[in-house]
Amino acid sequence: MAIYNFLSRHIGTESDSVSKLKELGFDSVNQLIDNVVPKSIRLEQALNIGVEFSEFSYLKNLKEIAKKNKNFNTFIGQGFYGTIMPSPIQRNMLENPSWYTSYTPYQAEISQGRLEALLNFQTMVIDLTAMDIANASLLDEASAASEAVMMLYNARSREAIKNNVKKLFVDKNIFIQNISVIETRIEAFDIELVIGDVTSLESAKDYFAVVVQYPTATGNVADYKKVADIAHESEAGIIVIADLLSLALITPPGEWGADVVVGSTQRFGIPMGFGGPHAAYFATKEAFARKIPGRIIGVSKDIHNKTAYRMALQTREQHIKREKATSNICTAQALLANMAGMYAVYHGKEGVWLLHNKFTS
Numbered sequence: 001m002a003i004y005n006f007l008s009r010h011i012g013t014e015s016d017s018v019s020k021l022k023e024l025g026f027d028s029v030n031q032l033i034d035n036v037v038p039k040s041i042r043l044e045q046a047l048n049i050g051v052e053f054s055e056f057s058y059l060k061n062l063k064e065i066a067k068k069n070k071n072f073n074t075f076i077g078q079g080f081y082g083t084i085m086p087s088p089i090q091r092n093m094l095e096n097p098s099w100y101t102s103y104t105p106y107q108a109e110i111s112q113g114r115l116e117a118l119l120n121f122q123t124m125v126i127d128l129t130a131m132d133i134a135n136a137s138l139l140d141e142a143s144a145a146s147e148a149v150m151m152l153y154n155a156r157s158r159e160a161i162k163n164n165v166k167k168l169f170v171d172k173n174i175f176i177q178n179i180s181v182i183e184t185r186i187e188a189f190d191i192e193l194v195i196g197d198v199t200s201l202e203s204a205k206d207y208f209a210v211v212v213q214y215p216t217a218t219g220n221v222a223d224y225k226k227v228a229d230i231a232h233e234s235e236a237g238i239i240v241i242a243d244l245l246s247l248a249l250i251t252p253p254g255e256w257g258a259d260v261v262v263g264s265t266q267r268f269g270i271p272m273g274f275g276g277p278h279a280a281y282f283a284t285k286e287a288f289a290r291k292i293p294g295r296i297i298g299v300s301k302d303i304h305n306k307t308a309y310r311m312a313l314q315t316r317e318q319h320i321k322r323e324k325a326t327s328n329i330c331t332a333q334a335l336l337a338n339m340a341g342m343y344a345v346y347h348g349k350e351g352v353w354l355l356h357n358k359f360t361s
Contacts, residue, residue: 074272078175078217079141079243085269085339086346093339100335115309118334119297121265121281121341128247129261130254131283135294137265137337142181144262144280145211145241147293149182151284152209152237152260153191155291160208160235166191167207171198173216178241182211198227204236214242214253221250228257243267244281248353260284268340279333279340289313294332 017029026032053061074080085094093099099114118136125134138144149168156165168186170179172195183193198212199222210231215221224240231238237259245267247253253261266278284292290313298312344352 078177079264079266080272081267083267083269083271085271086343089269089339089342089346093335093342099338112309114334114338115297115311117338117341119299119309120345121279121337122297124341124344125244125265125281125283128244128252129242129258129281129283130252131258131261132254132286133289133292133296134281134283135292135332136297137332137334138262138280138282138294139333140278141175141241141262141264141280142177144282145178145239146182146185147282148239148260148262148284149186149191149209149211150189151288151291151293152239153186153189155237155288156208157235165206165208167194168192168209168211169194169196169198169201169204169207170211171213171216172196173198173218173220174211174213174241175217178211178213198224201227201230204231204234207231207234207236209237209239209259211239211241214240215246215250221246223256224253225256232257245352254283260288265337265340269343269346270336270339277333277336279336281337 021028021032024032026035074082122134122136126132138147153166153168166189168182168191170182170193179195186193194207198210201210204210210227212222212224212227214224224238228238238257239260239262240253240258242253242261242263244263244265261283262280264278264280266272270278282292282294289296292313294314295311296313297309300308300310300312302308347354
């Protein structure tokens with residue numbers, strides 16, 4: 001009976017199945033499968049799924065398996081850090097289905113509270129990066145970096161397109177996963193990837209964008225103002241993959257000429273979770289407002305002239321005409337973005353600055 005109830009809740013009632021089969025001219029589901037699914041791709045034997053578990057037994061077994069996980073100190077680096085999640089955020093967001101059941105924001109199914117929280121996330125990112133606008137998060141830092149590359153590639157000037165400017169310069173001191181994802185993403189567009197020492201770059205006339213890590217993968221806080229000037233002299237853009245928490249202390253990229261700033265918000269109280277996920281942020285100039293991937297939450301007015309939050313811009317093809325889409329990015333990290341935003345609220349402006357000071361001193 002328990003299995004039947006599960007099937008009826010998730011697959012539909014038996015009466016629905018009977019009426020649909022009758023309409024199709026079949027007597028049973030097995031007869032339908034025999035006529036529709038080619039024998040060449042069907043298994044000859046039943047699936048070996050083991051014995052049935054009750055919910056209690058299943059959870060007990062799952063806990064026994066989970067006990068085999070062992071926590072060790074990690075020295076992998078590459079932008080992943082041990083963090084402390086404040087208990088109020090853990091109890092009220094991470095463990096609250098009102099927050100954790102929505103992994104990505106869609107207009108029709110998102111509450112005003114969650115939209116306000118995502119707006120808070122965007123505001124936090126704008127404040128720390130000193131950029132004009134930010135989106136409501138992306139999948140992770142590496143995919144955000146690749147999205148930034150593609151945005152600047154698609155935003156090339158007519159002259160750059162005419163001159164077939166298709167080179168990308170990436171500093172050698174960025175995290176390996178960022179280089180790897182960028183390399184994979186640009187391959188289909190025949191973009192030439194050049195990896196080198198950005199401090200030795202004298203001209204960017206052959207490049208449409210330059211990518212740097214700030215601080216670098218080796219922990220160096222470099223002054224990229226000269227690099228930004230060189231890039232802009234040749235109408236190339238500069239993409240900065242920045243440690244967001246460090247921007248509470250060091251000069252924000254928006255103040256020295258960055259065109260796009262991306263990165264992870266994992267340091268804002270999000271645990272590593274055996275590999276992820278961690279919400280990325282994406283901030284840029286106002287000029288790229290309609291090119292930015294993902295979604296942007298904005299402030300509007302309802303019919304009663306009261307403040308209301310809504311998705312102001314959505315550039316994914318699922319939401320708009322495919323030919324006008326600027327990105328195929330699927331997943332925002334709404335829960336983790338909101339947790340990161342609330343981490344900043346929990347500590348306040350002075351607290352975030354003190355946190356970075358504590359972890360780096």
